[in-house]
Amino acid sequence: MKKHKVALVLLSVLLMIALVAGxxxxxxxxxxxxxxxxxxxxxxxxxxxxxxxGNEASYGxxxxxxxxxxxxxxxxxxxxxxxxxEIVESDHGSKQTEAAxxxxxxxxxxxxxxxxxxxxxxxxxxxxxxCQQNKVVLLSAGAVxxxxxxxxxxxxxxxxxxxxxxxxVTDYLVNKLGWKKVAIVTSANNDYSVGLTKIFxxxxxxxxxxxxDRESIQDGDQDFSAQVTRIKQxxxxxxxxxxxxxxxxxxxxxxxxxxxxLKMAGGDGLLSPVLWKLGGDAxxxxxxxxxxxxxxxxxxxxxxxxxxxxxxxxxxxxxxxxSAQGYDAVMLLARAxxxxxxxxxxxxxxxxxxxxxxxxxxxxLTFLPNREPVKxxxxxxxxxxxxxxxxxxxxxxxxxx
Numbered sequence: 417m418k419k420h421k422v423a424l425v426l427l428s429v430l431l432m433i434a435l436v437a438g439x440x441x442x443x444x445x446x447x448x449x450x451x452x453x454x455x456x457x458x459x460x461x462x463x464x465x466x467x468x469x470g471n472e473a474s475y476g477x478x479x480x481x482x483x484x485x486x487x488x489x490x491x492x493x494x495x496x497x498x499x500x501x502e503i504v505e506s507d508h509g510s511k512q513t514e515a516a517x518x519x520x521x522x523x524x525x526x527x528x529x530x531x532x533x534x535x536x537x538x539x540x541x542x543x544x545x546x547c548q549q550n551k552v553v554l555l556s557a558g559a560v561x562x563x564x565x566x567x568x569x570x571x572x573x574x575x576x577x578x579x580x581x582x583x584x585v586t587d588y589l590v591n592k593l594g595w596k597k598v599a600i601v602t603s604a605n606n607d608y609s610v611g612l613t614k615i616f617x618x619x620x621x622x623x624x625x626x627x628x629d630r631e632s633i634q635d636g637d638q639d640f641s642a643q644v645t646r647i648k649q650x651x652x653x654x655x656x657x658x659x660x661x662x663x664x665x666x667x668x669x670x671x672x673x674x675x676x677x678l679k680m681a682g683g684d685g686l687l688s689p690v691l692w693k694l695g696g697d698a699x700x701x702x703x704x705x706x707x708x709x710x711x712x713x714x715x716x717x718x719x720x721x722x723x724x725x726x727x728x729x730x731x732x733x734x735x736x737x738x739s740a741q742g743y744d745a746v747m748l749l750a751r752a753x754x755x756x757x758x759x760x761x762x763x764x765x766x767x768x769x770x771x772x773x774x775x776x777x778x779x780x781l782t783f784l785p786n787r788e789p790v791k792x793x794x795x796x797x798x799x800x801x802x803x804x805x806x807x808x809x810x811x812x813x814x815x816x817x
Contacts, residue, residue, distance in 0.1 A: 459502040460495075460759050462487075462746060463522035465533025465543055470510025471635070471662045474688035475535035475738050479557050480505065482735070482742025483532055485725060486750075496750045497759060503746075504528055508539070515539040519546045529761050530555065532745040535738055537561030538607035544571045553761045553768065555749060557741035560684065561611035565787045570765055572787050574744050574778070575737070576707025576812075578612050578683055581794040584810040585705045586619035588796060589654065589681055592808075599629040599652040599678075601643065601667065603659035606635050612658040612683050628652050633663060640670045648674055655680045661688040664702070665695030672698040679703065684737055692802045702799045708741065708778040709795035709806050710734035722777035736804075737778065744776035 464483055466476030480503070487501040495501060504526045508514035515534065522528045523546070531547060534540045535558030547554035548568030556564065556573040560581070565571050589595040598620060603609035620627060629650035631643040644667070647655065655671070657664050657680045664686045671678060680686075681703040692699050710723050722743060726735040752768035753759050774781045779791045792812045797804040 458499055460497075460499045460753070461502050461504050461526055461528040462749060463504045463506065463519075463526060463528035463531040463533070465506055465508070465515070465518055465522070465531050465539070466535050467510040468505075468507040471660065472510040472536060474661065474690050475558055476507070476533075478736050478738035479533065479535050479742035481726075481730070482557070482739035482744075483746050485722070485729070485739075486743045486746035490746070490750050496753050497757070499759070501746065501750065508534075512539065512542070515542045516546060519543045523547070523550050523552055528552065529759050529764075530749050532557055532742060532749075534559065536608060537564060537611065540564055540573070541567065541607065544568060547571065551761055553749065553765050555745045555768075557745040558684070558738055559608075561608045563611075569769075569787070570761065572765075572768060572783070572789075574748060574776070574781055574789050575684075575741050576779075576791045576794055577788065578615050580791075580812045581705050581707070582612060582615040582683065583619040583622075584794050584812045585681065585703075585796060586616060586623060586625070588808060588810055589656075590620070590623040590625050593654070595625060595653040597626045597628045597650075597652045599631065599647045599650055599655050600627055601631045601633060601647075601655060601657045601659065603635050603663060604632045606659055608683075608685055609658040609660075612685070613656075616656050616658065633659065633667070635660065635663060637663060638666055640667045641674075643667075644670045644674050644676070647671075647678075648676055652678065654678055657682040657686065660685045661691040662694060665691045665693070665699055668695045668698040668702065681705075687737060687797075687804070689802075692799055699799050700801075703807060704797045704799075704804065705810075706737040706795050706797060707791050708735075708737040709797060709804075709809075710736070710740075711806060716775065718775055719777045740776075740778035744774075744778050744781070747776065748774065748781075 464480050466479050467473045468476050483503050487503050490501050506518045508518045530553040532555050537559040540556040540559035544567035548570050554571050558575050559573050560575050560578045602613040629647050655678050679701045684706045686704045712723050752764040755767035756764040771783045782790045793809045794812050796808045798807040
């Protein structure tokens with residue numbers, strides 16, 4: 417009988433072990449107490465969600481560079497709460513269909529306490545419900561379109577919003593450059609582009625500028641001859657292109673091919689050297705707005721130090737918005753963990769939400785009560801000799817929470 421009881425106890429223990437192992441994918445679902453996943457050992461795991469291959473790789477590669485620089489700087493100073501920061505890499509290959517699987521894997525297998533990403537609005541909105549449900553903090557270092565932070569109180573972003581930047585740029589285009597008649601090009605299968613077009617349309621209406629043509633393309637298109645032919649007939653003063661750099665570069669090649677002397681302006685979806693690698697001379701004079709510009713002569717001390725470190729590690733190249741905001745994202749998460757004295761996302765998210773006047777390398781940042789970032793100014797960059805140069809620094813107004 418005694419042997420029988422011992423056997424039952426052993427069997428119960430084995431069943432409990434099996435159940436615990438089987439629940440490994442539920443990290444963070446409790447939301448209470450110290451996080452049992454990414455900070456259970458000597459490290460705090462922060463996931464990177466983005467593309468390292470495919471059409472959006474330029475955004476992801478730079479974001480990851482910034483994140484790794486921040487982790488290196490933190491670890492040199494002893495880490496956070498006595499633990500080293502570990503960046504967990506991923507690559508969804510710029511594929512919408514892979515984005516959710518990448519997030520699920522980082523949460524359930526890698527057990528991250530936070531994810532930085534995605535740099536794009538559409539994939540951030542795919543990832544956000546998953547992170548919210550699993551109570552893992554998501555901080556996008558690039559999503560600028562609408563409908564992101566509304567997805568839950570674990571969702572943040574540290575980038576300049578389109579709703580702030582596009583009106584300021586529109587004012588410049590209309591009143592400084594004299595764009596009274598505009599053609600707008602939208603990528604219809606791209607949430608970021610669709611949202612940005614709406615913001616530009618509203619801003620143009622406020623400035624009494626006329627939209628003389630609306631053209632629709634798709635991400636992945638390569639033949640834009642029909643759209644450019646219609647733009648030629650509409651005779652605008654300029655083109656507002658709300659899509660990404662790949663299509664933007666090819667689109668401007670067709671514009672020049674058809675003999676049009678028009679310039680293109682757009683959001684940070686155009687922010688990549690790939691723009692001129694594909695567009696060549698056709699994109700000279702194209703304008704891109706961004707919340708960060710590497711300007712060592714006028715940079716704050718922390719920004720100048722970041723620029724110098726980036727250049728030393730990247731053959732003297734200058735950092736862009738994505739690398740700067742990737743750096744700030746990791747630093748903001750680390751700061752929130754220190755403030756909360758916890759690596760539990762349910763605790764440090766509240767400290768993160770209270771961030772005020774944080775002196776980041778991409779600018780001074782405050783989170784509004786709805787977790788939207790306030791940043792100023794917006795930089796308008798212009799392609800000159802196959803590089804982005806600062807054309808103007810435009811003051812912005814903070815959106816109401």
